[in-house]
Amino acid sequence: xxxxxxxxxxxxxxxxxxxxxxxxxxxxxxxxxxxxxxxxxxxxxxxxxxxxxxxxxxxxxxxxxxxxxxxxxxxxxxxxxxxxxxxxxxxxxxxxxxxxxxxxxxxxxxxxxxxxxxxxxxxxxxxxxxxxxxxxxxxxxxxxxxxxxxxxxxxxxxxxxxxxxxxxxxxxxxxxxxxxxxxxxxxxxxxxxxxxxxxxxxxxxxxx
Numbered sequence: 001x002x003x004x005x006x007x008x009x010x011x012x013x014x015x016x017x018x019x020x021x022x023x024x025x026x027x028x029x030x031x032x033x034x035x036x037x038x039x040x041x042x043x044x045x046x047x048x049x050x051x052x053x054x055x056x057x058x059x060x061x062x063x064x065x066x067x068x069x070x071x072x073x074x075x076x077x078x079x080x081x082x083x084x085x086x087x088x089x090x091x092x093x094x095x096x097x098x099x100x101x102x103x104x105x106x107x108x109x110x111x112x113x114x115x116x117x118x119x120x121x122x123x124x125x126x127x128x129x130x131x132x133x134x135x136x137x138x139x140x141x142x143x144x145x146x147x148x149x150x151x152x153x154x155x156x157x158x159x160x161x162x163x164x165x166x167x168x169x170x171x172x173x174x175x176x177x178x179x180x181x182x183x184x185x186x187x188x189x190x191x192x193x194x195x196x197x198x199x200x201x202x203x204x205x206x207x208x
């Protein structure tokens with residue numbers, strides 16, 4: 001019953017996923033230029049954390065709250081080093097994220113147009129019964145290099161964050177479409193244009 005409800009709520013949704021530092025944000029930025037509506041689960045999660053700072057304090061302690069907001073970097077260090085603590089956060093946060101995704105998806109569903117749900121942990125958590133899933137792919141070595149450059153993480157922090165997710169090669173096998181991000185930005189733009197052509201073929205009535 002829940003599965004059928006989810007299908008109805010996200011009837012025109014296309015999930016965009018991948019793993020940390022594979023290039024999901026870059027792909028979404030390009031898709032926005034072509035008129036796609038993007039609903040970002042991570043941005044929703046960040047907002048929900050601050051809205052529920054008191055609950056986060058009750059669950060994990062005052063040490064993770066600064067000036068009424070959650071210190072995400074400090075909380076991240078905890079949850080990526082302790083699977084039990086990570087599950088506690090997910091059990092609290094993921095139902096709230098899903099409710100917010102449903103609310104934000106309603107406008108696109110009412111217009112009967114395809115749209116993008118960016119959900120990093122789509123395959124790990126299986127919280128959404130959505131068939132169309134595009135994976136943004138790069139090699140694990142590229143993930144490590146990008147994280148070291150972008151976030152100034154230590155090797156240990158990089159390893160913990162990557163290992164907390166399903167391997168990107170496994171996600172690639174499960175995808176209904178793969179956007180290759182193993183090369184430069186020009187290559188990625190061509191890949192995104194191919195994906196848009198794929199979407200247009202599936203939804204011939206839409207205008208992008």
